[in-house]
Amino acid sequence: MKSKQKGFAVLVLALIFMAATAVAGGVYWWQKSIISDEEQTAQTVSGAQEEQHPVIPVTSPTVALQVNTASPLPGTSVVFTSDIKGKDIEAHLIEFIGGSQFGNFVPKDDAVPYAWTINLSKTASGQRTYKVVAIVDGQPVESNSITVTVKPDLSTLRQLTFEPGEQKVLFPGSSEQLRLMGLFDDGLKRDLTQAAMGTVYSEGIVFDGVKTTPGDSPVISVSADGKVTAQQPGTADVIATNNGMTTVRRFNVVSLDELE
Structure with missing residues (x-):
């Protein structure tokens, strides 16, 4: 009798376990189904948003x-x-x-x-x-x-002059911007200082205050556009040439000690 009761109890427990397993599986399937539906809905909404709001590139004005x-x-x-x-x-x-x-x-x-x-x-x-x-x-x-x-017609150039043209005194390290003027056939003067006007500058080395020899002077340097920079005491000339015409301006570079 006890054996039958024990077998019956085992059968009941087995049925209860199977029922619980089935319920749990159903709940899991139901939850998974809900999550899957939510993900699909989110993807659908996201895709709709992307279609409704395309990215518009921002360009700067030119x-x-x-x-x-x-x-x-x-x-x-x-x-x-x-x-x-x-x-x-x-x-x-x-x-x-x-x-x-x-x-x-x-x-x-x-x-x-x-x-x-x-x-x-x-x-x-x-x-x-x-x-x-x-x-x-x-x-x-x-x-x-x-x-x-x-640029004026240089074939009508008649004369070159520095303005001002007098001798200039500089100190080592100081500078002077030249101004070169050209007189033309129409009687007008035009500024030819810049290299773009066809002007070429060179330096002249002065010996004994008189003799001038073309070359790179240790006393001054001159840029392509006519800026003179004093380097050391002495005397030097700046020669400007344009369309076969030439003019000269002299520079004396003195130290501060020489003025005391």
Whole structure:
């Protein structure tokens, strides 16, 4: 009798275990099914969001500057134009003359959007650089730079002179910027100081205060654009040549001890 009761108890326990296992499996399947549905829903929503909100690239505004000629003659006109795109635009053309870091505003041509006309004087010469600075839709932007070389017809050059032309006293380490002027057939003087005007500078070694021999002087050095720098006490000449014409300016370099 006890054996039958024991067998019956084991059977009941087995049935209870199988039922619990089935329930647990059902719960696990139900939870997994819910999680799977949630993941699929999240992926679907994420994909919809990506389709609704595409990534739009942000580009900075650009300004391009052009000129009708980079080698104008004195007395002619130079026209600058610029391609600027935007809704709210404020643009100015800036002129830098002779390597200056400070520019001048160029008046705008109201007849044509973003165009500037520069009427060069008959005595104009030398290099000058131009660029556009603008604010486009609230963003500051600069254009490319353009260098314009205003060069007179050197075949009509008649005379070269330094202005001023008198003898100059310098101290070691000090410097002097030369100014070379050319007189032309039309009776006008034009600045030929810069190397871009075809001017070449050289140094002359002075012996006994009189004799001059071409060569690199230990007393001074002179740059391609006519800047003289004193190096040590002595006397030297600067010779400027352009289109077969020549002029000379003398420099005396003295130490401070010599003045005491």
